[in-house]
Each structure stands twice: as C-alpha cells, then as structure tokens.
Amino acid sequence: MEIHPKITPIYQTSVFKFEDLHELESYFESPESRYMYSRNGNPNSDELANAVTKLEAGAGGIATGSGMAAIFAALLAYCQAGDHVLCAADIYGGSSSLLNAELSRMNITVTYVPFDALYSLAEFVKPTTRVLLAETISNPLLRVADLRQLAEECHRYGLKLIVDNTFASPILTRPLALGADITLHSVTKYIAGHSDVTAGAVVAADPDVAVRLKEIGMHYGLTLSPMESWLAVRGLKTLHLRIRQHCLNAMAIAEFLNQHPSVAAVYYPGLPTHPQHVLAAEQGKGLFGGMLSFKIADEAEKVNQLMRRSQRFPFAPSLAGVDSSLSYPLGTSHRYLTPEQQQQLGITTGLIRLSAGIEPVDELIADLEQALA
Ligand SMILES: *Cc1c(COP(=O)(O)O)cnc(C)c1O
Numbered sequence: 440m441e442i443h444p445k446i447t448p449i450y451q452t453s454v455f456k457f458e459d460l461h462e463l464e465s466y467f468e469s470p471e472s473r474y475m476y477s478r479n480g481n482p483n484s485d486e487l488a489n490a491v492t493k494l495e496a497g498a499g500g501i502a503t504g505s506g507m508a509a510i511f512a513a514l515l516a517y518c519q520a521g522d523h524v525l526c527a528a529d530i531y532g533g534s535s536s537l538l539n540a541e542l543s544r545m546n547i548t549v550t551y552v553p554f555d556a557l558y559s560l561a562e563f564v565k566p567t568t569r570v571l572l573a574e575t576i577s578n579p580l581l582r583v584a585d586l587r588q589l590a591e592e593c594h595r596y597g598l599k600l601i602v603d604n605t606f607a608s609p610i611l612t613r614p615l616a617l618g619a620d621i622t623l624h625s626v627t628k629y630i631a632g633h634s635d636v637t638a639g640a641v642v643a644a645d646p647d648v649a650v651r652l653k654e655i656g657m658h659y660g661l662t663l664s665p666m667e668s669w670l671a672v673r674g675l676k677t678l679h680l681r682i683r684q685h686c687l688n689a690m691a692i693a694e695f696l697n698q699h700p701s702v703a704a705v706y707y708p709g710l711p712t713h714p715q716h717v718l719a720a721e722q723g724k725g726l727f728g729g730m731l732s733f734k735i736a737d738e739a740e741k742v743n744q745l746m747r748r749s750q751r752f753p754f755a756p757s758l759a760g761v762d763s764s765l766s767y768p769l770g771t772s773h774r775y776l777t778p779e780q781q782q783q784l785g786i787t788t789g790l791i792r793l794s795a796g797i798e799p800v801d802e803l804i805a806d807l808e809q810a811l812a
Pocket residue numbers: 505506507508531533574578603605606624625626627628637638639
C-alpha cells in the first residue's frame with residue numbers, strides 16, 4: 440500500500456536508518472540527500488525553516504528550540520570572543536539578559552544604542568564591532584525602526600544588521616528586503632500563533648551565512664523537535680489571516696483606549712499621533728500589528744484591579760496568540776533592567792502591554808470598558 444499524506448506527518452524519530460555502508464557514505468557525500476539524526480535535520484523542522492525562509496524571502500535558515508536560541512544563533516553567526524555588539528536600547532528583555540549575563544562571559548561585549556541615536560552610529564562603533572541587533576517594532580513601547588536607514592548606517596561601518604521581526608511578522612515587514620542581513624523570530628508568538636509552542640527561526644540573506652547557521656544549530660544543539668515544528672507549521676498556514684484580524688482588533692482597541700479618561704497614554708503605531716506612524720504605515724504595508732501598550736495611573740493597585748477584573752485579557756506574560764492577553768513589562772520582560780534603564784525606556788508602574796487576539800472586537804472592548812470603570 441502506498442501512503443500519500445496531504446500534509447507532512449510528524450516524523451517523531453530521533454534518528455534515521457541506513458541500509459548499509461554504501462548508504463552511509465552517500466549521506467556524507469551529499470548530506471542534503473537524506474536524513475541521519477534529528478538534531479542535524481528532520482523533515483518537520485526543515486519544513487518550518489523553509490516556510491519561514493520563503494516568507495522572509497531569505498537564502499536559508501534554521502528552526503530553533505526557542506526565540507532565544509534564534510537570537511543566540513544569529514549573534515554567533517557573526518561574533519566570536521573579543522567582538523563587540525551594538526544593541527538597540529529598546530529590546531526584548533531576554534535579548535539584553537543574553538548579552539549581559541552570558542555572551543559577556545564569552546568576551547563578547549555590548550553597547551546599547553538609544554532609539555534616537557540608531558541612525559548615527561559613529562560614536563558607538565569600535566574596531567571590534569560586528570553587528571547591530573534591533574527589533575522592527577520594539578517591545579514594549581512599539582517604537583518602529585526604519586530598517587532601510589538602519590541597514591545603510593550599519594553597512595557604512597561594515598556591521599551586519601540582525602533584526603528581531605517577532606512583533607511585525609513577515610506579513611507586515613520583510614527586513615531582508617530592506618537591507619538586513621539576518622531576520623529572526625520567536626516562532627512562539629505570531630508564526631505559531633496559538634500559545635502552544637515554544638520555538639524560533641533565523642533566516643539569512645547570504646547562503647554562506649545560512650550554512651553557518653545550520654552548523655551553529657547542530658553544534659550547540661539549538662534544534663527544534665519534530666512535534667513543535669509540526670505545530671508551528673500548522674499555525675503558520677493561517678498567519679496572513681490571523682495577522683489581519685490581530686491588526687484590526689488592535690487598532691479598534693487602541694482607539695478605544697485613546698479616548699478613555701483613565702488611560703494616560705496609548706502606544707500603537709497605527710495611531711496618527713504615534714511618532715513613527717508614517718514610517719510604520721509604509722514599512723508595514725498599512726498594517727500596524729497586534730501589539731499595543733498603554734499607561735494608567737502609576738499605582739500597582741490600579742494595575743491589579745484591571746488585571747483581576749478583565750475576563751477576556753488574562754495576565755499571561757507572552758503575546759501574539761489567537762486569544763488576547765495582558766502583560767506587565769516592569770514585572771516580567773523588563774524586570775532585570777536597572778531602574779535607570781527602566782526609567783529611560785519609560786517602563787513605569789502603570790504601563791500595561793496588550794496583545795490583541797482575533798476574538799470579536801466588540802466583546803474585547805466591552806470587557807476593557809468594564810475593567811477600566
Ligand atoms: C518572546 C520574544 C523573544 C524570545 O522568544 P522565546 O520563544 O520566548 O525564546 C525574543 N524576541 C521577542 C521580540 C519576543 O517577543
């Protein structure tokens with residue numbers, strides 16, 4: 440009986456069989472011809488890597504066990520001991536922890552570049568600087584980086600640009616097309632999209648860098664499991680539909696919050712008052728993403744009340760799932776920044792991050808209305 444599954448089955452196997460020495464030899468002659476060991480390659484993780492590579496229009500990439508593993512792999516693709524990294528000051532808390540606590544031990548040093556200085560890097564660049572790491576849309580204040588300008592500025596000094604494209608997704612923005620050298624995702628977020636997978640992906644513009652990423656994945660064991668890969672591929676098939684609804688819902692919620700008397704500020708690139716609104720519209724093809732943040736009074740008890748009262752926005756320190764959620768940057772993603780860094784970035788007691796899901800938006804707004812009352 441021949442089996443012709445319509446979709447790729449889950450190859451839940453750690454290893455693949457060889458008939459004889461001849462087969463083993465032919466594998467080593469052309470490793471692309473078959474599979475040997477799932478840490479080195481598996482049909483499910485390759486399917487995910489290829490799908491994200493296609494979406495990002497890159498030369499090649501890898502699927503990783505998490506978004507953090509993706510960031511690690513991207514940095515190692517260009518850096519070794521003694522090198523220096525520039526990192527946008529507005530960055531995912533885990534990225535700065537990786538740089539501060541771990542890569543520093545490998546003698547890879549970091550300098551943080553304030554958002555307003557991103558396009559004039561002269562004073563930050565050293566002879567050992569190799570890369571700049573930035574996000575298309577930053578966490579948690581939704582600042583939008585001009586990737587074309589940033590890539591030009593990086594390349595002027597021979598630096599590679601690594602873009603964490605998690606918040607935007609490739610539906611809004613394809614960093615490689617704008618000049619970035621590597622783009623990466625926490626697949627945990629929009630790409631998988633259902634809050635049931637932890638995964639990452641890294642995609643390079645240059646085929647040689649893609650080969651290097653594959654080696655890094657194998658040697659450090661950053662590989663993603665078959666089951667997680669399969670779930671992420673299933674999620675990815677609806678990415679373009681989900682993103683549209685996430686964006687519509689986020690826009691409606693941002694407009695609602697913007698006119699609410701208890702809300703002091705709303706951070707959403709879709710609002711005309713957002714400082715990078717015009718850039719966001721151009722770079723995001725008229726879509727502004729599903730993430731927003733807002734400020735209420737700087738009182739922990741007020742934040743507690745809102746979290747307890749809301750029914751449709753569970754407090755869950757992640758984002759980008761089909762179900763809406765709230766998060767609290769000061770207590771979670773940006774907890775380990777110094778108080779000065781928190782202050783400089785505007786991460787205060789009253790700052791709440793909202794991930795708009797794809798539920799009926801009037802239900803979401805009604806829930807926020809009663810929770811804020
Ligand atoms: C969540 C997140 C990460 C880390 O991804 P994990 O899958 O949790 O390891 C990196 N960057 C951004 C922007 C994120 O939101």
